[in-house]
Amino acid sequence: MTVTKIVDDNIPSKLDLVPGFITAVLEKLQVLHLDEDEVFALKLCLYEALVNAIKHGNKEKSDQAVHVIVKTNKKKIILEVTDQGHGFDFTRIPNPTTEENIGKFHGRGVYLIQNSMDSVKFLNGGRTIQMVKVIK
Amino acid sequence: MDIKVEKINDIALVTLSGELNMDNSNTLREAFKKILKEMNTKVLVDFEKLSFIDSSGIATLIEMFQNLEKVKGRLCLCQVNKRIIGIFEITKVHKLFGIFENRQEALRSF
Structure with missing residues (x-):
C-alpha cells in the first residue's frame, strides 16, 4: 500500500511555536476523516514529543530545529519527531505511575x-521518536 | 484557554474552557497562586468546557493539589470529559483528586 507523506517540516526550538504548528499538522490530517478520539491522541502525542524534543533534546537552542514527518497509508498514521540533541537512554524511562x-x-x-x-519506537540513539496510530 | 474564578460560599470555583497545554498552563498556575494567597483552601475546578489537557496541565493540577495539602485544603474536579479522564487514568493521577460527575455533587462534598 502506498505511503503518503503529509508533513515534512522543521520547527525551530521555540515552545511558543508548538501550538500553531500542531494546529497546522492536524488541519493537514483532516483529509483522513479521523474521529475525535484519534485526533485527541495525535494532538497529545505531538505536544508531548515536540516539547520533549525542544526542551530536553535541543535544550531550547534557537539555532536547532525539530524535524517532523507525518505519513500515512490510510490504515495507520506514522509520526516521526527528531531533535538535534545527544539522544537519551530510552530503556531507562521511570514509570510515572509508581507511588x-x-x-x-x-x-x-x-x-x-x-x-x-x-x-x-526510539531510533537514532533516542533522537527520533516514531509513533504509530492505527486508524479505526 | 479561559479561566473564570468565583466564590461559592467558602469554595473557590475555577471554570476552565478551551485547551490546557504547555502554552497556557502557567496562566492557570498564576490563577491558583492567587487563590492560595487569598487563603482559599477549598478549590473546585470545573472541566465541563475543557476539551484537552497535556502533561504540563496535569503537572499544574498536581502542584495545586500539593500546595492545598500543605494547608489541609482540598482540590476537586468536576464534569471532566471522558478523554481527559482517560489521561488521568493512564497516569493514575485520578487517585489524587476528588473527581465528580457534576458541580452540585462536588460542591456538597466539601
Missing part, C-alpha cells in the same frame, strides 16, 4: 505517548 513518582511534576510525556499510540 514515588505519582506526585512528581514531570516525566509523564513518554508514558502518555506509549499509552496513546499503537506502537512507539
Whole structure:
C-alpha cells in the first residue's frame, strides 16, 4: 500500500511555536476523516514529543530545529519527531505511575505517548521518536 | 484557554474552557497562586468546557493539589470529559483528586 507523506517540516526550538504548528499538522490530517478520539491522541502525542524534543533534546537552542514527518497509508498514521540533541537512554524511562513518582511534576510525556499510540519506537540513539496510530 | 474564578460560599470555583497545554498552563498556575494567597483552601475546578489537557496541565493540577495539602485544603474536579479522564487514568493521577460527575455533587462534598 502506498505511503503518503503529509508533513515534512522543521520547527525551530521555540515552545511558543508548538501550538500553531500542531494546529497546522492536524488541519493537514483532516483529509483522513479521523474521529475525535484519534485526533485527541495525535494532538497529545505531538505536544508531548515536540516539547520533549525542544526542551530536553535541543535544550531550547534557537539555532536547532525539530524535524517532523507525518505519513500515512490510510490504515495507520506514522509520526516521526527528531531533535538535534545527544539522544537519551530510552530503556531507562521511570514509570510515572509508581507511588514515588505519582506526585512528581514531570516525566509523564513518554508514558502518555506509549499509552496513546499503537506502537512507539526510539531510533537514532533516542533522537527520533516514531509513533504509530492505527486508524479505526 | 479561559479561566473564570468565583466564590461559592467558602469554595473557590475555577471554570476552565478551551485547551490546557504547555502554552497556557502557567496562566492557570498564576490563577491558583492567587487563590492560595487569598487563603482559599477549598478549590473546585470545573472541566465541563475543557476539551484537552497535556502533561504540563496535569503537572499544574498536581502542584495545586500539593500546595492545598500543605494547608489541609482540598482540590476537586468536576464534569471532566471522558478523554481527559482517560489521561488521568493512564497516569493514575485520578487517585489524587476528588473527581465528580457534576458541580452540585462536588460542591456538597466539601
